[in-house]
Amino acid sequence: MIKIEKRNDVSPSIYFLTPILAIFLTLFGGGIIFFVLGFNPLEALKFFFITPISDLYGFSELLVKATPLCLIAIGLSFCFKSNNWNIGAEGQLIFGGIVGGGVALLFYGHDGFYVLPIIILAGAIGGMIFAMIPAVLKTYFNTNEILVSLMLVYVAKLLLDYLVVGPWSNPEGFNFPETRQFSESARMPTLFDGLRIHAGIFITLITVFLSWLILYKTYLGFQIKVSGLSLKTAKYAGYKGKTMIIIVFMISGACAGLAGVGEITGPIGQLHRNISPDYGFTAIIVAFLGRLNPVGIIFASLIVALTYLGAETAQIFLQVPKYTGQVFQGMILFFLLGSDYLLFFKIKFLGLKKNEL
Amino acid sequence: MSFDLNFIGILIGAIMASSVPLILAASGELITERSGVLNLGVEGMMIIGAISGFALMVISDNLFLAVIGSMTSGLIISIIFGVLTQSLLTNHVATGLALTIFGIGMSAMIGKNFVGIPGKEFPLLFVNLKENIPFLGPILFGHSVILYFAFLLPFLTNYFLKKTKIGLIIRAVGDSPTSASNQGINVILVRYSCILYGGAMCGLAGAYLSLIYTPQWIENMTGGRGWIALALVVFATWSPIKVLIGALIFGGITISQLHMQAVGLRIPVQLLSALPYIMTIIVLVVISRDSRKIKLNTPTSLGQIFYKEK
Numbered sequence: 001m002i003k004i005e006k007r008n009d010v011s012p013s014i015y016f017l018t019p020i021l022a023i024f025l026t027l028f029g030g031g032i033i034f035f036v037l038g039f040n041p042l043e044a045l046k047f048f049f050i051t052p053i054s055d056l057y058g059f060s061e062l063l064v065k066a067t068p069l070c071l072i073a074i075g076l077s078f079c080f081k082s083n084n085w086n087i088g089a090e091g092q093l094i095f096g097g098i099v100g101g102g103v104a105l106l107f108y109g110h111d112g113f114y115v116l117p118i119i120i121l122a123g124a125i126g127g128m129i130f131a132m133i134p135a136v137l138k139t140y141f142n143t144n145e146i147l148v149s150l151m152l153v154y155v156a157k158l159l160l161d162y163l164v165v166g167p168w169s170n171p172e173g174f175n176f177p178e179t180r181q182f183s184e185s186a187r188m189p190t191l192f193d194g195l196r197i198h199a200g201i202f203i204t205l206i207t208v209f210l211s212w213l214i215l216y217k218t219y220l221g222f223q224i225k226v227s228g229l230s231l232k233t234a235k236y237a238g239y240k241g242k243t244m245i246i247i248v249f250m251i252s253g254a255c256a257g258l259a260g261v262g263e264i265t266g267p268i269g270q271l272h273r274n275i276s277p278d279y280g281f282t283a284i285i286v287a288f289l290g291r292l293n294p295v296g297i298i299f300a301s302l303i304v305a306l307t308y309l310g311a312e313t314a315q316i317f318l319q320v321p322k323y324t325g326q327v328f329q330g331m332i333l334f335f336l337l338g339s340d341y342l343l344f345f346k347i348k349f350l351g352l353k354k355n356e357l
Numbered sequence: 358m359s360f361d362l363n364f365i366g367i368l369i370g371a372i373m374a375s376s377v378p379l380i381l382a383a384s385g386e387l388i389t390e391r392s393g394v395l396n397l398g399v400e401g402m403m404i405i406g407a408i409s410g411f412a413l414m415v416i417s418d419n420l421f422l423a424v425i426g427s428m429t430s431g432l433i434i435s436i437i438f439g440v441l442t443q444s445l446l447t448n449h450v451a452t453g454l455a456l457t458i459f460g461i462g463m464s465a466m467i468g469k470n471f472v473g474i475p476g477k478e479f480p481l482l483f484v485n486l487k488e489n490i491p492f493l494g495p496i497l498f499g500h501s502v503i504l505y506f507a508f509l510l511p512f513l514t515n516y517f518l519k520k521t522k523i524g525l526i527i528r529a530v531g532d533s534p535t536s537a538s539n540q541g542i543n544v545i546l547v548r549y550s551c552i553l554y555g556g557a558m559c560g561l562a563g564a565y566l567s568l569i570y571t572p573q574w575i576e577n578m579t580g581g582r583g584w585i586a587l588a589l590v591v592f593a594t595w596s597p598i599k600v601l602i603g604a605l606i607f608g609g610i611t612i613s614q615l616h617m618q619a620v621g622l623r624i625p626v627q628l629l630s631a632l633p634y635i636m637t638i639i640v641l642v643v644i645s646r647d648s649r650k651i652k653l654n655t656p657t658s659l660g661q662i663f664y665k666e667k
Contacts, residue, residue, distance in 0.1 A: 033466075037466070085450055087454060137638070137641075137642055141642045141645055141646045142645045142646065142648045142651065143638075143641050143642050143645040144588075144591055144641060144645065146397070146450065147584065147587060147588045147591065147637070147638075147641060148638050148641060150581075150584050151584070151588070151634040151635075151637050151638050152634075152638070154581055154631065154634040155631045155634050155635060158627040158628070158630050158631040159627065159631070161627050162625050162626075162627035162628065165627075166625065281454075281458060282458075284451075284454060285455070285458070288451060320466060320469070321465045321466055321468075321469050321576070323461065323462045323464075323465030323466060323576065324462060324465075324466055325462065326458050326459070326461055326462025326465075327459060327462035327463050327466060328462075329458055329459075329462070330455050330456070330458040330459025330460070330462055330463075331459060333451065333452075333454070333455035333458070333459075334437065334441060334452070334455050334456075334459065337441055337445070337447035337448065337451055337452055337455065338440075338441050338445045338447060340445075340447060341445040341446060341447075344446070
């Protein structure tokens, strides 16, 4: 006999244990899918989750992928905590990349320590401005931010496509849809020879620290959390709801823009059509898996980054499409949301009592 | 002159064809949302419908089976959403996003072996009438049976919601689940049914794309149509007839930008391709500006979790 009881309060240990449960369930579900597709599930999972990080290069790649994911997810946590559904981080990333990349092309051939900081700043501002569109439309025209931010992803992608095919395409590039390679002064320095891990990881770590400071040590962070828990309370307390919506969108847009500029000045080094393998969408999963908590998001970004690497390895060894990573990402979120049930309800396994028989 | 008229007729026919997936998906989602459930997984359910329809067509060589199969698989994948949001009380927005991400990944995985296979010709009705009657011919005739169904669906949906008892129950559940529950209505059951119906319609919308509109399988071939369908439901302020009008407007934008590209106007292709998305934003702003009007029609409990204390 199974009995379900409502919990009176959420236990903190379960709050951080359910994400781990979700990861195990995802591995199990993934094993089943691989089995159905005719692979040996254990071997397939090994290719997916162990082979990619079995050497130093693989580990560096993991950090390269986790850097933008963590950064975007941190930004999104501000939005999600205050019940603002910014799901267009991918567009903000691309627009940040466009603005940063434009500045990088402007400084083409320039040397100087000031070039890279200007580009990074430009990228952050670009992402911020792009995120303000859904925020302003939401606050002043009552427009649904989910749909607007999402539509803008397509607009940003097409704008990037236009620029790299047309006005910004490399003059010596034989009409390939890409810009020039940025000058050395516009590139994010790498940390070790032969590995792609770059200084962008410090931007991410600083952002994580700052956001922890804002969320847990400032009045603004308090306001954000209160409005997420109860909009009525926030109004009653006299918080300026509209300003706050715009601020959280600006923060999350700036983070996505930074991620975009980190990608183009880091591993990519130029603008082309595919500057992001849907980092902006995947970061939504990272944010939830990390429980919208800065430290949780760091761990979550490493795990989700592994699904990217795993999909690449599995593509080579098992000839499965690279979209397999998305199947795992979707499953993680399903299982995570589902196991949240345990936060609010106790499941008791009882023996049959005599009077019930 | 008759040539020109005929051309306009063909153009209108093309606009109608391109609006079909939007009408189907948005009509399905409309029923789901009317019951108070916000399913953002439309794009994922559509793409699953598209690949299962195409795969079944290749394997069985039977178009009827393919269409039924696509609806069934849309329905099956929406069960995931149903179990999570209704039984495990998860957040609708996050669950819907997960469904879209999962659906796109899953469809690519299934579709790996179906890339590059040519589609089969879908039977069109009244083809001879299409060619013999100028102007009206290409508008009214020579379409697939799914197109006729799609253009009937908004009227059926309207009748169903307004004039039938089940329609009334769905609206009651969407507007006030607690009172509906107190009246003895099984809120969870009603919502489950609406989610599954929405899933089946999105599956059909996907099948229309992969079997009729562009008969082949391409990864990510829904290309954001699921999201535009979601926007259409808001645009239509949850009224089925306005869904039809909205879908035709978007179909019109899509077709006219294709024609502008073909004519070779000196406007960048990308700007034209971005038009449907930019128009969606503009239309949303215009519609949503009057918050009273939106609130009047929005299902009151949309996206809220319903839990009945036992």
